[in-house]
Amino acid sequence: MSERRPFHRAQPRTWWAQKPYLAYTVRELSGVAVAAYGAILLAGLVCLWRGPEAYATYLRLLGSDVAFVVHVALLAVMLWHVLTWFQILPKTMPKLILRGQQVPQRLMTRIALLAAVACSAGLLIVVVAIGALS
Amino acid sequence: MSPSIPSHPAPKRAMAPVFWLLFGAGGMLSALFGPALIVLTGFMLPHGWGLPARFADYSHVLAFARHPIGKLVLLAVIALFFWHGAERLFLTLKDMRVGTLLMLRLMTYGVAAILTLVTIALLMAIGF
Numbered sequence: 609m610s611e612r613r614p615f616h617r618a619q620p621r622t623w624w625a626q627k628p629y630l631a632y633t634v635r636e637l638s639g640v641a642v643a644a645y646g647a648i649l650l651a652g653l654v655c656l657w658r659g660p661e662a663y664a665t666y667l668r669l670l671g672s673d674v675a676f677v678v679h680v681a682l683l684a685v686m687l688w689h690v691l692t693w694f695q696i697l698p699k700t701m702p703k704l705i706l707r708g709q710q711v712p713q714r715l716m717t718r719i720a721l722l723a724a725v726a727c728s729a730g731l732l733i734v735v736v737a738i739g740a741l742s
Numbered sequence: 743m744s745p746s747i748p749s750h751p752a753p754k755r756a757m758a759p760v761f762w763l764l765f766g767a768g769g770m771l772s773a774l775f776g777p778a779l780i781v782l783t784g785f786m787l788p789h790g791w792g793l794p795a796r797f798a799d800y801s802h803v804l805a806f807a808r809h810p811i812g813k814l815v816l817l818a819v820i821a822l823f824f825w826h827g828a829e830r831l832f833l834t835l836k837d838m839r840v841g842t843l844l845m846l847r848l849m850t851y852g853v854a855a856i857l858t859l860v861t862i863a864l865l866m867a868i869g870f
Contacts, residue, residue, distance in 0.1 A: 624838055636834040642772045643827025643854075645780060646820045650857060652783075653816065653864050656807055660800045667798055671788035679784030686776045693773040728778035735782060739793040 635692045641685035694720040761829055761851060768826025771818065779819065804868070813865045821858040828854035 620626070624633045655666035669675055697720055698704075698713035705711070785791060787798040796802060806812040832850035840846065 621839075624834070633834065636830045639769075639827040639830030641827075642768065642776065642823045643831075645776070646823030646827070647857075649783065649816070649820050649823075650861060650864075653807070653820070653861065653868075656800075656803060657864050657868050663800045663803070667788055670784070675784070675788070679780055682784070683777060683780045686772065686780055689769075690773045690777060693769055724774050727774040728776075731775055731778040732781060732786075735786075736792050739797050742794065742797075 634688075638685050638689040638692065641682055642689060645682050645686070690724050691721070694724065761825070764822065764825035765829035768822035768824075768829075771822050772826060775819075807865065807868050808870055810870070817861055817865060820861045821854075824854040824857050 623629055652663075652666050652670075655662040694717045698716040701716075703710055704716065786793055790798070807816060828850040832846055835841070835846050835850070836843065841849075
């Protein structure tokens with residue numbers, strides 16, 4: 609009987625920490641930072657539910673030096689996520705053809721990044737405007 | 743004699759597209775608004791930068807969380823961010839062969855599912 613025995617090349621267990629896979633690993637684990645930020649917001653929701661005292665504690669912790677450093681790190685990873693997310697975007701989409709020419713992937717990434725900048729900046733401007741008018 | 747058409751049982755539907763959709767939605771939401779949200783809740787609200795001092799007040803934020811639109815925003819941001827992280831972590835740990843698939847699913851999708859339910863419960867408990 610011929611049993612299928614495909615060849616498996618030996619691979620070190622830490623392949624994901626080595627080039628060229630490291631960039632992939634870093635990109636995928638940026639999702640953990642996104643989830644961690646969600647957890648910070650969820651903690652705020654818990655404190656909001658528990659009452660004014662718990663919420664005051666949450667705000668004080670959010671204003672601490674440690675929280676500041678954590679948020680700087682989260683922001684850095686989030687920006688890396690934004691960049692890589694839109695680098696992947698054209699690869700996950702069907703080919704876009706305009707006037708018989710395929711739209712280059714770099715151009716799509718660039719336009720999507722501009723849209724992301726517009727969304728984030730727009731949100732901050734709206735919030736600041738609401739604050740100024742209220 | 744007419745050829746008989748072989749009848750196959752209906753294919754088993756995979757759950758993967760559901761997780762993929764949640765992953766994509768969370769990834770897009772965080773890519774478009776994530777940086778602004780971190781700047782807002784991490785720097786501006788606690789330090790009062792660019793905002794009136796009472797903007798982060800308990801009553802103010804409570805009113806936001808009690809409004810239906812505020813609830814929807816909070817649920818979308820928190821739950822979808824969890825599902826995005828869960829999918830990426832699951833696939834990475836699977837590639838790293840850290841454990842059995844069931845264990846990895848419980849660690850990632852399971853946690854995201856529980857935290858989504860907790861978020862919904864909190865938003866309901868906070869009231870309207």
